[in-house]
Amino acid sequence: TQLLEQSPQFLSIQEGENLTVYCNSSSVFSSLQWYRQEPGEGPVLLVTVVTGGEVKKLKRLTFQFGDARKDSSLHITAAQPGDTGLYLCAGRGGDHNAGNMLTFGGGTRLMVKP
Amino acid sequence: GAVVSQHPSWVICKSGTSVKIECRSLDFQATTMFWYRQFPKQSLMLMATSNEGSKATYEQGVEKDKFLINHASLTLSTLTVTSAHPEDSSFYICSAADRASLDIQYFGAGTRLSVL
Numbered sequence: 001t002q003l004l005e006q007s008p009q010f011l012s013i014q015e016g017e018n019l020t021v022y023c024n025s026s027s028v029f030s031s032l033q034w035y036r037q038e039p040g041e042g043p044v045l046l047v048t049v050v051t052g053g054e055v056k057k058l059k060r061l062t063f064q065f066g067d068a069r070k071d072s073s074l075h076i077t078a079a080q081p082g083d084t085g086l087y088l089c090a091g092r093g094g095d096h097n098a099g100n101m102l103t104f105g106g107g108t109r110l111m112v113k114p
Numbered sequence: 115g116a117v118v119s120q121h122p123s124w125v126i127c128k129s130g131t132s133v134k135i136e137c138r139s140l141d142f143q144a145t146t147m148f149w150y151r152q153f154p155k156q157s158l159m160l161m162a163t164s165n166e167g168s169k170a171t172y173e174q175g176v177e178k179d180k181f182l183i184n185h186a187s188l189t190l191s192t193l194t195v196t197s198a199h200p201e202d203s204s205f206y207i208c209s210a211a212d213r214a215s216l217d218i219q220y221f222g223a224g225t226r227l228s229v230l
Contacts, residue, residue: 105157
């Protein structure tokens with residue numbers, strides 16, 4: 001059982017559409033990160049959210065941390081083909097996780113068609 | 115930003131041979147390095163955590179005698195897959211945490227291992 005559940009697992013949309021990816025857990029995390037990974041590459045950090053209710057924007061990407069610090073969402077506005085990739089959420093310091101380790105969600109594979 | 119170099123990026127080996135993967139922090143001292151395994155279209159699964167100068171801590175289900183980890187210096191950790199078998203074929207990724215900022219992990223580009 002994944003400690004962090006991501007949904008949807010796969011998403012195929014047309015260029016210009018909006019989308020939201022969810023990351024949910026029953027555990028409370030001290031912080032949560034979102035990564036984007038392209039095939040054959042390591043994950044690249046997009047954002048870290050720390051405070052419950054926090055919202056961060058990165059150009060067309062909006063990240064939100066839930067008030068209870070158990071869930072997060074990533075919203076992409078006007079998606080572009082360059083947004084295609086695997087999006088991973090990762091929580092630090094969850095109930096089942098002592099120390100500094102990251103626990104990754106199952107990932108959301110996004111394909112944006114031109 | 116901090117850079118983590120992983121080598122090789124791709125390796126093909128015969129069943130029964132051993133393969134060593136290197137992970138280097140290029141511009142910072144990594145007190146802690148992490149090794150992950152990622153199967154196709156799946157997420158990253160932590161295999162082990164290594165602290166410089168001490169034995170690695172392995173996650174449940176990961177055989178420490180099969181996946182040998184050495185973190186002998188603050189800039190280098192190695193993962194050796196001993197007596198590799200086809201089921202060990204996977205994408206292996208390392209990350210490193212800076213002594214000054216343990217909350218941030220910098221990821222390598224990964225190593226794709228194919229065991230024939």
